[in-house]
Amino acid sequence: MSTLLKVDGISKRFRGLLAVDKLTFDVPKGGIFAVIGPNGAGKTTLFNMIAGVFAPDTGSITFDGERIENLPPDQICRRGIGRTFQIVRPFPALSVEDNVIVGALMRRHHVSGARAHAHEVLRRLDLYDKRAQRASSLTLPDRKRLEVARSLATGPKLLLLDEVMAGLRPTETDRIVSILKEINRESGLTILLIEHVMRAVMALAGRILVLHHGAAIAQGAPEDVVRDPAVIHSYLGAEDIG
Amino acid sequence: MIARLIEGVSRRALVVMAALLVLLLAAPLFASDYLLTVLILILYFAYIGQAWNIMMGFAGQLSLGHALYVGLGAYTAAALYVHFGIGPWLGLLVAIPVAALAGAFIGFLAFRFKVGGVYFAILTIAVAEFARVGFDHLAWTNGSSGLFLPVAQYAHNDLWLLRGHPAMFYYILLAATVLAFIFCRALLQSRIGYFWLAIREDEEAARSVGIDAFRYKMIAVVISAGMTSFAGVIYAFYYNNLFPEQVFHISRSIEIILGPIVGGIGTLFGPILGAFVLTGLAEILTGALNTLGVDLPGAKQVFYGICLLLVIMALPDGIWPWLKRRLGLAEREP
Numbered sequence: 104m105s106t107l108l109k110v111d112g113i114s115k116r117f118r119g120l121l122a123v124d125k126l127t128f129d130v131p132k133g134g135i136f137a138v139i140g141p142n143g144a145g146k147t148t149l150f151n152m153i154a155g156v157f158a159p160d161t162g163s164i165t166f167d168g169e170r171i172e173n174l175p176p177d178q179i180c181r182r183g184i185g186r187t188f189q190i191v192r193p194f195p196a197l198s199v200e201d202n203v204i205v206g207a208l209m210r211r212h213h214v215s216g217a218r219a220h221a222h223e224v225l226r227r228l229d230l231y232d233k234r235a236q237r238a239s240s241l242t243l244p245d246r247k248r249l250e251v252a253r254s255l256a257t258g259p260k261l262l263l264l265d266e267v268m269a270g271l272r273p274t275e276t277d278r279i280v281s282i283l284k285e286i287n288r289e290s291g292l293t294i295l296l297i298e299h300v301m302r303a304v305m306a307l308a309g310r311i312l313v314l315h316h317g318a319a320i321a322q323g324a325p326e327d328v329v330r331d332p333a334v335i336h337s338y339l340g341a342e343d344i345g
Numbered sequence: 346m347i348a349r350l351i352e353g354v355s356r357r358a359l360v361v362m363a364a365l366l367v368l369l370l371a372a373p374l375f376a377s378d379y380l381l382t383v384l385i386l387i388l389y390f391a392y393i394g395q396a397w398n399i400m401m402g403f404a405g406q407l408s409l410g411h412a413l414y415v416g417l418g419a420y421t422a423a424a425l426y427v428h429f430g431i432g433p434w435l436g437l438l439v440a441i442p443v444a445a446l447a448g449a450f451i452g453f454l455a456f457r458f459k460v461g462g463v464y465f466a467i468l469t470i471a472v473a474e475f476a477r478v479g480f481d482h483l484a485w486t487n488g489s490s491g492l493f494l495p496v497a498q499y500a501h502n503d504l505w506l507l508r509g510h511p512a513m514f515y516y517i518l519l520a521a522t523v524l525a526f527i528f529c530r531a532l533l534q535s536r537i538g539y540f541w542l543a544i545r546e547d548e549e550a551a552r553s554v555g556i557d558a559f560r561y562k563m564i565a566v567v568i569s570a571g572m573t574s575f576a577g578v579i580y581a582f583y584y585n586n587l588f589p590e591q592v593f594h595i596s597r598s599i600e601i602i603l604g605p606i607v608g609g610i611g612t613l614f615g616p617i618l619g620a621f622v623l624t625g626l627a628e629i630l631t632g633a634l635n636t637l638g639v640d641l642p643g644a645k646q647v648f649y650g651i652c653l654l655l656v657i658m659a660l661p662d663g664i665w666p667w668l669k670r671r672l673g674l675a676e677r678e679p
Contacts, residue, residue: 154553156549175552176549176552176553177552177553177555177556177557177558178555178557180552180553180554180555181555185553185554186553188550188553192547192549192550193547193550194542194543194546194547194550194551195546195547196542196546197542197543197546201539201542204539205539205540205542205543205551205554205556206554208536208539208540209554209555209556212536213536214534214535214536214539217536217539253554254553254554256554257554257555
């Protein structure tokens with residue numbers, strides 16, 4: 104499989120704290136790639152660098168053959184990277200439908216076409232019946248799905264999911280896992296996710312990267328990674344990984 | 346064209362709007378001179394309120410210095426008329442770019458260097474104040490002693506030079522208000538409108554879905570400033586005198602934003618309703634005080650303050666969203 108996203112030796116320092124330390128990894132096209140690690144490991148910082156919120160201090164990020172580490176977030180989205188936020192940020196006063204229309208307008212110039220596409224995406228994420236509700240009135244699981252819908256509507260090649268399963272019940276987690284798997288299988292969308300819910304990670308990811316203190320301590324297939332002594336010591340602990 | 350214009354509007358809302366328009370069209374036929382001047386003032390604020398609402402209500406950028414664009418429009422057109430005999434409609438072709446450029450300047454400074462929220466509002470006040478002081482010393486426009494236009498003869502209306510009866514100004518402002526309403530609605534239902542709302546709601550999230558926030562905020566401030574300058578041109582030719590102390594003063598900027606706040610920020614009809622409620626009631630109050638022989642300077646300002654307080658406490662989204670529900674005019678569900 105060819106590489107869609109190539110992260111090469113990126114670092115990010117916030118004053119005294121080295122949040123990400125010379126990190127290198129490749130995300131293959133069409134794959135589902137998970138980044139796990141304890142709190143403060145630098146996962147969200149990594150995401151924010153890929154999504155263009157801030158530029159890395161060193162290193163390069165190559166997406167689809169193009170260097171993107173110095174591009175702003177809107178241009179990164181236009182190149183085909185969609186994202187969700189760890190703390191959900193739908194447009195609160197807009198309806199569910201309008202939230203997704205905004206995303207769909209990225210690659211469409213007419214609102215009617217964007218609305219039709221938004222309806223498609225909303226159906227896919229089980230939100231179609233709630234399309235007239237204000238986003239602020241949704242429950243947390245719904246708001247998380249709405250964020251996924253909004254960024255999917257921008258037509259990304261790579262979707263960055265920042266803890267979309269956190270706070271969901273197991274049945275809700277299973278539902279979103281199956282939706283994501285379906286989308287990945289049908290459209291070949293590459294997914295890079297940060298996740299704490301090991302149930303979801305094990306069910307979804309084809310490959311896992313374990314971050315600790317901003318550096319990769321393990322990388323590989325899920326079955327191998329969860330047996331790695333360094334990973335068990337720093338992150339999983341004695342937790343039952345099912 | 347018309348079908349597209351009224352698409353998605355309920356029949357009830359159409360009937361109400363048509364009735365309102367007919368009433369306003371007929372008003373000069375039966376209104377007294379005094380009532381007509383009040384109506385002119387109302388439409389003036391209804392128009393500018395809509396222009397301001399594009400920036401604040403749609404794109405979420407708080408401007409507290411819209412008097413700047415009124416003043417630039419007024420002074421540009423008036424000076425061209427006084428010095429070169431250039432009529433207001435041609436003057437408008439200069440006034441709009443001048444105001445739009447000023448808006449672009451403020452927008453560029455603020456949005457490029459990430460001056461947001463309250464600091465952006467302060468910047469808009471500051472530039473308006475700079476203009477006030479600057480025009481106080483600008484000899485070309487007579488500085489602080491004021492710029493005067495040759496006073497109109499009411500014998501006949503000259504639409505081209507905007508010399509004539511107040512009814513002429515009334516109809517011009519009515520047309521401007523209606524056109525602004527249609528324009529704002531079209532904007533809100535277009536791609537740009539969706540992007541503005543997204544930026545207003547959450548700029549970072551908007552950027553994450555590919556919206557170039559800088560660009561769309563610039564477009565908002567330029568459109569809003571350009572639209573506002575038209576009201577300035579009308580102001581100059583209606584009042585026939587311009588003083589920097591009056592035109593650019595911060596109290597003018599505040600007056601502009603009261604209507605939309607009371608009527609409903611971000612709504613289409615709110616700025617118009619707000620202008621009717623505030624200016625209408627304030628004039629009734631002034632009239633009543635005059636008949637009673639009570640002279641209370643500043644009564645109007647106190648009244649504005651009370652209105653604002655009541656609306657913020659009881660209807661923080663403004664009167665229009667509430668009234669719309671009461672009248673059963675809420676938009677049809679998709």
